[in-house]
Amino acid sequence: MRGSLFRIYAVGLSALALTFLASTTASADQPAPVQGSSDVDVIPPPPGANNWSCQPSAAHPRPIVLAHGTFENQLDNWFAMSPRLVAAGYCVYSLDFGRGLAGTVSGIGPMRASAQEISDFVDRVLAATGAQQVDIVGHSQGGVLPRYYLKYLGGTPKVHTLVGLAPDNHGTTWGLLGLPITLVPPATDVVCPSCTEQLPTSEFFTQLNSGGDTQPGVSYTVVASKFDEFATPYTTGFLTGPDVDNITLQDVCPGDLSEHMAMTSDPVTIQLVLNALDPEHKAPVPCGLGVGSAQTK
Template identity: 40%
Template sequence: MARWGCAVVTVAAVMSLGSISGTAAADPAPEMATHASDTVGYGPVLPQGDAAWVAYGLLGDTDLAPQGANDWACKPTAEHPRPVILLHGSWNSAIGGFSRLSPQLSQAGYCVFALNFGRPDVAGAGLVQPWIGAVGPITESARQLAVFVERVLAATGARQVDMIGHSHGGLVIRQYLKDGGGADPADPAANKVEKVITFGATNHGTTLIGLGSLAVAVQQHLSSGFLPLLQEFIGPGGIEQLAGSPYLTQLNADGDTVPGIEYTVVGTRYDEVSTPFDATYLNAGPGATVHNILLQDGCPLDTSTHNGLPYSPRAATIALRALDPDNPPELACTPNL
């Protein structure tokens, strides 16, 4: 299917996702072979999240790296000893999600790495295309992340990494920590991750602006095969993020956090995808620290929506403060249209 032709199906699939979300009565089995993909070359610094998502997540050259990322000769400094790994959101790519944030982190002195994950091995319908990332099962994406982490640690000589995840990427991080080898509950000192920062992560699922009641009606009362049919268009990773899904029930069953990790969770009041926005917040379990931050606290000027979060100057300074609280930059407060 041509990429421009896919755009029409993409819009229809996203609209369908919005109209069937909510407490899922049943999840289809998330069966799909996927892979991670290395970046090749560098793309431009893009000013706006939605445009970047369309141009470099759905339709454009999604193999390009965001500037500042994936310099495999980069060695961490004493000031910034941990590399930072970036995880993009659903139906996106590393450059589509982080073309603006990645160079900011690099210019601040961090070794930055980003991968494209969850790409289907075989083309399907709608958003299930080999160049579109974060489509496959989240557990499979977490395994791809685990391999990438080992490559980063080996190349940099670092003992640990920090991670930043947007939307779907936040769940991949949490899955890696819970069940993918990223953390050791018995010995937090052996964790491979020190700090986690998420932007609009669907940590407790999304109702997509309250349209979930339609999903329940369709799935439970009209057609029990509706969600499996939708999965053919958006992929298992999209279905798994619905509020009340079996996947999320299992992920959150033993608590939101793992010991030894410091979490910074950023939400925006104007999030139209991860809704309600405060469902992104985490509850701290034993041995973990959680900072839940609303982007608009102290800055009503920043009206960032979901895809705008990684492009928000304020969110960038929140991330930089979380990574290095001893040398915090001044919090930005500017409009992010």
């Protein structure tokens, strides 16, 4: 039932996005989206995040940076994940990047600029905490942008682990959104540059994936769902390279119906994230009633 409700929410979100695309391009008098700085929180951070006095512990020496997805923001993407990470003893930080719609919807700006925002934010987190490295957990586009940061913006020595939840690492056909976005690229380029940049044949992905998917010294985990309707096909998220763990959610818990939008609040996914961040202390994954015994992954 939870997966079905979230799929309904996802469909509604896609309809809202398409309505906005149509309404924005209908009038030449409407302004272009305003891209903001992540220094000012138009949307508040999720529970527990952005405590700038937090000091990493010996058990969890690396702060966590949370990177949201397209048409999302730090609060709606991480309202469930953030408090779980904080409760587990991590210093947690989140930001909004690629802002539009007066700052309430993010992740729609040019992807290289958004990756630079993440780079600047990581530097701010490292300066505040005194840590040498961070771990990044990213959803959808937020799982892709850190790879650009690692490869082209000097992020590799600053990141220990990258966990991508439903990332479109090799581009997306956009599932439910594919037909309209493919047919109206000029309108989409103005309102949501990242939407067309996430198409599989985009110049962004040609550059990002040239020479291999990963960077040496960084640990990668990808969690994807067979029911994903936005990062399609769902296998687009899987990476090739050393120190990569590609996980299909339904291989761990066959009864888990979580799709793209539900993953960041799904208890199974959250435990997989915790296990990826601290692989020496993995806990069983709570598959739930009627699915079978809990598994460790």
